[in-house]
Amino acid sequence: MRVTLDGPDGWACGWIGNGHKAPLRLRRQQGGGGVLLWAGIIKNELVGPFRVEDGLNSQTYCQFLEETFFKQWYRKKSASFKKNMIYKQDNAPSHASKYLTVWLTSKGLKDEKLMTWPPCSPDLNPIENLWSIIKHEVYKEGKQYISLDSVCEAVVAAAHNVGREQIKKLTESKDGRLLS
Known part of the structure; x- marks a missing residue:
């Protein structure tokens, strides 16, 4: 998810009651910038959110997953949990690359353990x-x-x-x- 300083799209509207002043809103060119965050959901548990420092390509996405998902969460799970877990992600370019597929396979996530997902769903x-x-x-x-x-x-x-x-x-x- 991408977040910005000024809101989901940098634009706000609303009703102002009679006799009330409009709230002061900062106006920044280009919305003041934004940042990417990543999180995952497993059953009823939230993994993250984690800040993504730079844009992601296949290699940096693997490094990111290693430092966040695998080291901070996945390695603490039982063998039976890992056996039954299916990893799902959309088909963003960094998620669908052959490099990532090979890397996930090295982590034990392959074939039926890896579910791809349409990017626009x-x-x-x-x-x-x-x-x-x-x-x-x-x-x-x-x-x-x-x-x-x-x-x-x-x-x-x-x-x-x-x-x-x-x-x-x-x-x-x-x-x-x-x-x-």
Whole structure:
């Protein structure tokens, strides 16, 4: 997910009650910049979010996954969990490369353990719905941020406030959307 200092699209609107002043909004050329974040959902557990420092290509995405997903989360899981887990990602270029496929295979994620996903299917991807919930909280009441660090901290705080039951509801509702 990409976040910016001024909101999801740098544009805000809303109603102002009679006799009330419009809130002061900073106006920045190009929205003041933004930052990428990555997270994963496994059943009812959120992995991350983690800040992505630079743009991702296949090699940097593998390094990123090694430092975040594998070292900080996956290695702590039981062998039976790893045996039953299926890794799902969309078909973004850095996710669909042969380099990444070979690297994931070296981690034990291959064939039926690796599910590819169409890149334009946000209604079926629970993480996209989770990002929407997080962004709603981060930018509540037209909130703007002064630095990229502060907006990242807000995303992490909002993500940690999303309960396991809400995450589980997102992941379990996917099956119903597929059958509709």
